[in-house]
Amino acid sequence: MSLTRRGVVTLAASVLLLAGCGSSGDDAPAASGSAAAQEKVTVEWWHIQNIEPMQPVWDAMAKEYMAAHPNVTINITALENEAFKAKMTTVAQSGESPDIYQTWGGGVLQQQADAGIAKDITADIASWADTITPAAAAAYKLGGKTYGVPYDIGMVGFWYNKALFEKAGITAPPATWGEFIEDVKKLQAAGITPLSLAGKAKWPGHYYWAYLAMRVAGLDALKQAAATKSFENPDFVTAGQKLKELADLKPFQNGFLGANYDTPDGQAATMGNGKAAMELMGQWAPTVQKDTSKDLGDDLGFFPFPMVEGGKGAATDAFGGGGGFAVGADAPPAAVDFLKFILSPENHRKEIGTGAILPVIKGTEDAVSNPRGKMVAETLAAATDFQLYLDQAYPPAVGQQVNDSVAELIAGTKSPEEVVKAITETAQSE
CATH class of the missing domain: 3.40.190.10 (Periplasmic binding protein-like II)
Structure with a gap:
């Protein structure tokens, strides 16, 4: 397994115990026509959508992205929630992280950033950051910098x-x-x-x-x-x-x-x-x-x-709160580009269509057709304030x-x- 590495960072075991077809974008580094962009790269993607309906949706999107970017290989590790936390803790103790990995933001993500595991992606997503709804993005903004992007909110x-x-x-x-x-x-x-x-x-x-x-x-x-x-x-x-x-x-x-x-x-x-x-x-x-x-x-x-x-x-x-993704500190540009791909309005609508997640991208709210999702969305829309887990x-x-x-x-x-x-x-x- 190939993981990004920031040198050996000693972390306490508690640090990481945490308790989805559009263009990838012409302005993204990995989609450029430069020679460097055509070098073979591997993106390690760890997520917790290890069951239907989201797992097959994301599998299909990864295959679609790789077909459009033959130089990129995306290795997916889909884990149950607690198994992810345990595995993430183990690799973090050696100063390692996947290129893209599950996060819920907040204090956990802050410690990952402080430890040099999570990348500041503020500049990397600047061209599309404003497509994300502010409420969904808030948990991943720490000290004026962005260390992750959401894929769900609720x-x-x-x-x-x-x-x-x-x-x-x-x-x-x-x-x-x-x-x-x-x-x-x-x-x-x-x-x-x-x-x-x-x-x-x-x-x-x-x-x-x-x-x-x-x-x-x-x-x-x-x-x-x-x-x-x-x-x-x-x-x-x-x-x-x-x-x-x-x-x-x-x-x-x-x-x-x-x-x-x-x-x-x-x-x-x-x-x-x-x-x-x-x-x-x-x-x-x-x-x-x-x-x-x-x-x-x-x-x-x-x-x-x-x-x-x-x-x-x-x-x-x-x-x-909702689920999101952080980017490993030494991840290749293709990692951020892939996040842009799966969070394009067209792809996000597919994710919402499963009924498993709620919108985080502006203008996709009408994709919520599941009556259960609507119940939560309507209650959340009337909320006066919000507290993260x-x-x-x-x-x-x-x-x-x-x-x-x-x-x-x-x-x-x-x-x-x-x-x-x-x-x-x-x-x-x-």
Whole structure:
């Protein structure tokens, strides 16, 4: 395997623990007619779209690009999310990186840039940067420089089974946390498992604490905590208490602590098979449900995370993010040129057409035909503010501590107070 190399850079293992036919463009270096552009080059591309519908779409685009650029070979490594994180961590410890690789932006990407692994592509994409929607691009702009480009944007919310809600006598999605708790009890009384959760994966659980922190303390409190490296805010303790209130009801499927997300017996499959009424997940949830189990069809609905009574956060503030790609520090010009190719409006429309991702390129919004995608897009369009996943927004070690501590809170082995203390101690040790 050929990877770009920046010399031996010693990184802590936590640094990279992170928790789709148009012209390539006449102005791109790799598409020029220079002799240098015709030299044989290999582009190593690592992504996490290792299942349908996106994997075959990107395979086809890589083949199309290589046919138009015979001097370029694109080697694709498609990995499951957690496998990607582990593999990326291993190669990064030797100061290596693929030429193009999955990123979610934020603090993780910042540390990659600081370590010399990710390339500043501000100048490289200058001719087409303005085709990307500002909200989608924000997570990849760090200190005035751009280190990645998005291919998807969306938000986390509750996906729910309308038929199971009806069976439990629930006539409308809950708008407040109190209503949500009552609905959990109604579902249990009807013999229905309220929630599906991948306890082993940990990152899905952090969505609960993050949203509760947003609703109770407000987005500014999370930003201040990151700046001061102190999360020992009474409002964050309250958020943990709210989550403990939920966990104490034992609302998750049997064996959730050992469940992964996208396995045949994992969170998505439990939801898709109708064995749980809800899952808190991002815009990709329907696709993974279908791939691992069944398509719930018209029975699948979506609603935003409820407001918390008396909280300081707005009910219209959204939490989530999207996938993107960073470029290895020593990647050939063809790497950026290929990103331009797959993000051309024509190709992006093909990606959107799978129903697996939402638009990041201006003028492609009408390509969203999937009703589930429209539900998320409409909710996101009404959002008043936005918070990136905490395990990506914060430095990697801090994000991992959030995931670990929240998992322990849900399992009943850590208190709300201990959660904020552990996160604070990790932040202050960075």
